[in-house]
Amino acid sequence: MAQVVIRNLNKKFDNEVHAVKDVNLEIRDKEFVVLVGPSGCGKTTTLRMVAGLESITSGNVLIGDKVVNDLPPMDRDIAMVFQNYALYPHMSVYQNMAFGLKMRKFERAEIEQRVHAAADILGIHELLQRKPRQLSGGQRQRVALGRAIVRHPQVFLFDEPLSNLDAKLRVQMRVELKKLHDRLGTTAIYVTHDQVEAMTLGDRVVVMKDGLVQQVGEPLELYNTPANRFVAGFIGSPAMNFAAVTVSDGGGALWAGNDGLRIKVPAPLSNRIGAYVGKPLTMGIRPEDLRIANGADPTDLSFGAVVEVVEKLGSEILLDVKVGGGSMVASVEPTTLTKVRDQVRLAINPDRLHFFDNASEAAI
Amino acid sequence: MAIAYASTPRRVGAPHRGPITSLLEDERWLAMALLLPTVVLLGLFIAYPFFEGVYLSITNTKVGVPGAFVGFANFDKIWNDGIFRVAVWNTVLYTFVTTVFKLALGLWLALLLNRHFKGKAFVRAFILLPFIIPTVLSTFAWKWMFDPTFSVINWVLFKLGVITGRINWLGDPELAMISVIIVNVWRGVPFYAISLLAGLQTISPELHEAAAIDGAPPWKRFWYVTWPLLLPVTMVVVLFSVIQTFADFQLVYVLTGGGPANATHLFATYAYQIGVGTGLLSEGAAISLAMFPVLFLVVIIQLLYIRRVETH
Numbered sequence: 197m198a199q200v201v202i203r204n205l206n207k208k209f210d211n212e213v214h215a216v217k218d219v220n221l222e223i224r225d226k227e228f229v230v231l232v233g234p235s236g237c238g239k240t241t242t243l244r245m246v247a248g249l250e251s252i253t254s255g256n257v258l259i260g261d262k263v264v265n266d267l268p269p270m271d272r273d274i275a276m277v278f279q280n281y282a283l284y285p286h287m288s289v290y291q292n293m294a295f296g297l298k299m300r301k302f303e304r305a306e307i308e309q310r311v312h313a314a315a316d317i318l319g320i321h322e323l324l325q326r327k328p329r330q331l332s333g334g335q336r337q338r339v340a341l342g343r344a345i346v347r348h349p350q351v352f353l354f355d356e357p358l359s360n361l362d363a364k365l366r367v368q369m370r371v372e373l374k375k376l377h378d379r380l381g382t383t384a385i386y387v388t389h390d391q392v393e394a395m396t397l398g399d400r401v402v403v404m405k406d407g408l409v410q411q412v413g414e415p416l417e418l419y420n421t422p423a424n425r426f427v428a429g430f431i432g433s434p435a436m437n438f439a440a441v442t443v444s445d446g447g448g449a450l451w452a453g454n455d456g457l458r459i460k461v462p463a464p465l466s467n468r469i470g471a472y473v474g475k476p477l478t479m480g481i482r483p484e485d486l487r488i489a490n491g492a493d494p495t496d497l498s499f500g501a502v503v504e505v506v507e508k509l510g511s512e513i514l515l516d517v518k519v520g521g522g523s524m525v526a527s528v529e530p531t532t533l534t535k536v537r538d539q540v541r542l543a544i545n546p547d548r549l550h551f552f553d554n555a556s557e558a559a560i
Numbered sequence: 561m562a563i564a565y566a567s568t569p570r571r572v573g574a575p576h577r578g579p580i581t582s583l584l585e586d587e588r589w590l591a592m593a594l595l596l597p598t599v600v601l602l603g604l605f606i607a608y609p610f611f612e613g614v615y616l617s618i619t620n621t622k623v624g625v626p627g628a629f630v631g632f633a634n635f636d637k638i639w640n641d642g643i644f645r646v647a648v649w650n651t652v653l654y655t656f657v658t659t660v661f662k663l664a665l666g667l668w669l670a671l672l673l674n675r676h677f678k679g680k681a682f683v684r685a686f687i688l689l690p691f692i693i694p695t696v697l698s699t700f701a702w703k704w705m706f707d708p709t710f711s712v713i714n715w716v717l718f719k720l721g722v723i724t725g726r727i728n729w730l731g732d733p734e735l736a737m738i739s740v741i742i743v744n745v746w747r748g749v750p751f752y753a754i755s756l757l758a759g760l761q762t763i764s765p766e767l768h769e770a771a772a773i774d775g776a777p778p779w780k781r782f783w784y785v786t787w788p789l790l791l792p793v794t795m796v797v798v799l800f801s802v803i804q805t806f807a808d809f810q811l812v813y814v815l816t817g818g819g820p821a822n823a824t825h826l827f828a829t830y831a832y833q834i835g836v837g838t839g840l841l842s843e844g845a846a847i848s849l850a851m852f853p854v855l856f857l858v859v860i861i862q863l864l865y866i867r868r869v870e871t872h
C-alpha cells in the first residue's frame with residue numbers, strides 16, 4: 197500500500213503539445229482518486245506518466261516515498277487496467293492472470309492460489325480456460341481486473357476501464373469496482389470522462405481541463421462549491437444553468453438581474469458580490485435547484501419562463517425554458533403538468549446560487 | 561438492378577429483363593460466369609504446362625525429336641546422376657541456410673523499423689530496394705562485386721588489412737555457394753522485413769505496455785507476446801519464401817551458371833541446363849518435376865501448422 201505524490205508534473209509532446217501543465221496531487225494511501233475532464237485534457241497522459249509508460253518532461257512522481265521518474269513500469273509495483281483490456285489474445289484467461297506472477301518468478305502453487313482467489317472475487321472461475329476472444333466485453337473487463345489484482349500491487353491505475361461496456365453493464369461494473377476497492381483497499385487512480393462515474397467512485401475527484409487541474413475535492417464538495425465556472429458546468433447532470441446578470445443595489449439588498457429575471461441575492465452571498473455592483477457577472481443555478489413556483493413563493497426569488505421542450509425521464513421532468521433572451525433547464529416533479537409554450541413561474545433555491553467572475557471565471 | 565437482386569437466389573425474373581440478365585439472377589450461373597476467366601487463365605498458364613511437363617518426363621523427347629513413352633526411365637537416370645544429387649543437396653542447403661538468415665535478419669529489421677524514429681518512411685522505402693530492382697540486374701552488380709580482379713569486396717577487405725591475397729569468390733566451389741547464398745539473403749530480407757513489419761503493426765502497443773507493467777523485460781515481451789502473435793504471419797512468409805527459394809533460377813544462372821564444376825547447381829538451373837542447354841527436354845522435365853513432391857510436402861505441413869495456430 198502506498199501514497200502517490202505528483203509534483204509540478206509537466207508533459208510536452210515533441211516540444212509542442214503541452215498536454216499536462218504543472219499538476220500537483222497527493223493521493224493518500226488506500227484512497228480512490230478519479231481524474232475527470234473532457235477529451236484531450238491530459239488525464240491519460242498523467243496516468244501514463246505515473247505508470248512509467250510516458251516519459252516525464254519535468255516534475256516528479258513519487259510512489260510510496262520514492263521518486264520513480266526513472267524507474268521502468270515493472271519496478272514501480274503498479275497494475276494498470278486499459279480501456280481496451282489489452283488481454284494477451286493467445287493466452288487463456290488463467291495464463292493472462294498468471295503472466296505477471298510468472299514474470300516475477302512466483303512459485304507455481306502461489307500463482308495458482310492467487311489466480312483462483314482473484315477468480316473467486318470476480319466470479320470468473322468457469323472462464324479460466326477460455327481465450328479472451330471467447331469472452332463478452334464484461335467478462336474481458338473482469339479478467340483485466342483479475343490480472344491487476346493477482347499481483348497485489350501498491351497502486352491500481354485505471355484508464356477508462358468501463359467505457360467499452362454498454363450502459364447497464366457499466367453501472368453494474370461500477371458498483372463492483374467500488375466493492376472491490378473497499379475490500380482490497382489498494383490506492384487507485386482512475387481516469388474517466390464520465391462525471392457520474394467520477395462522482396460515484398471517487399473518494400476525491402480531480403477535474404482537469406487543457407492539462408491544468410481545475411479543482412480537487414470530494415464529490416459533494418465539487419458539486420456544492422465548484423471552484424470555477426468550468427467545474428460548475430462539468431460536474432452535475434444536467435449541467436448547471438448560467439445566466440449573464442448585472443448586479444444592482446436597491447432597497448437595502450443586492451439584486452442580480454437581466455432582461456428575463458430579477459433575483460434578490462440572500463445575505464451571505466450578497467456580501468461576496470458587493471464589489472460587483474453595477475458590473476456584469478455570471479450567475480449559476482442547477483436545474484435541480486429550480487422548481488415550479490406556487491403562490492407562497494416571493495416574486496423576488498422567482499421568475500417567469502416559457503416552456504420550449506418537455507423531457508419526461510420518469511423520475512423527473514426536465515423543462516427546457518426560455519427566460520428573457522437566455523435559456524435554462526429546470527428539473528421539476530414528475531407529476532408536473534406542463535406543455536410546450538406554457539408560461540410558467542420558476543422558483544429558485546436562493547442558498548444554492550453561484551456567481552462567477554466573467555474574466556477569471558472563478559467562483560465568487 | 562440485376563446486381564442488386566443477385567443475392568436473392570432463383571428470383572423469378574421480371575418480364576422486362578433480358579435472358580442473360582435473368583440467367584445471372586441465379587447464383588449458380590453468376591458464380592460460374594465470375595469464375596470462368598480465372599479458371600481459363602489458371603488452366604492455360606499453370607495446369608497445361610504442368611501436365612505437359614509430366615508428359616514430357618515420361619517420354620524421351622529431345623529438341624526436334626518427338627519422343628516415345630519410356631516410363632520412368634528418365635527418373636531412373638537422374639537418380640543415378642551424380643550432378644543431380646549435388647543439385648538436390650545444394651537446393652536443400654541453399655533453401656535452409658538462406659531461410660534462416662532471411663528470417664533472422666528480416667525480423668530484426670522489422671523490429672527496428674517498428675520503432676518511431678525520424679525518417680522512418682524513407683528508411684522503409686529504402687529497405688525495399690533489393691526487392692524492387694530486377695533480380696538479373698542486381699545479380700549482375702553482385703557478379704561485378706565478386707569479380708576476382710575488380711571485386712570491391714576484396715578491395716575493402718584488403719584495405720582493412722583483413723586479407724592479403726585475392727579471394728576468388730565465384731571460382732572456388734565452396735565460396736561460390738556462399739556467395740550465392742549471400743546474394744539471395746540480400747535480395748530476400750526486404751520481403752521478410754516488410755511482411756513481418758506489417759504483422760508487427762497489427763499487434764496492439766497496449767499489449768507491450770501491459771506486459772511491461774506485468775514485469776516482462778524487453779526480450780521476454782518479445783518471446784511471450786510479439787513472437788506468438790507474429791507466428792501466423794511468419795509461417796506464411798516462410799512458406800512463400802521457401803517455395804520461391806527452392807525453385808530459384810535467375811540468381812544462380814546469372815552469378816555462376818551452376819559452376820564452378822557444377823558446384824552451385826540447383827534443381828531449376830540444372831533442369832534448364834539439361835533440358836534446354838543439352839536439349840534433353842524429357843530429362844530436364846524429370847528434374848524439375850522431382851521438386852514437386854518436396855514443395856508439396858512443405859505446403860501441406862505449413863498449411864496444417866497455420867490452421868493449428870489459428871484454431872488454438
Ligand SMILES: Nc1ncnc2c1ncn2[C@@H]1O[C@H](COP(=O)(O)OP(=O)(O)OP(=O)(O)O)[C@@H](O)[C@H]1O
Pocket residue numbers: 209210213215233234235236237238239240241242388389
Ligand atoms: N503521443 C502523443 N503525441 C503528441 N500528442 C499527444 C500524444 N498523446 C497525447 N497527445 C495530446 O495530449 C493531449 C492530452 O491527451 P490525453 O490522451 O492525455 O487526453 P485524455 O484526457 O486522456 O483524453 P480522452 O478522454 O480523449 O482519452 C491531447 O491534446 C493529445 O492530442
Ligand SMILES: [Mg+2]
Pocket residue numbers: 239240241
Ligand atoms: Mg484518455
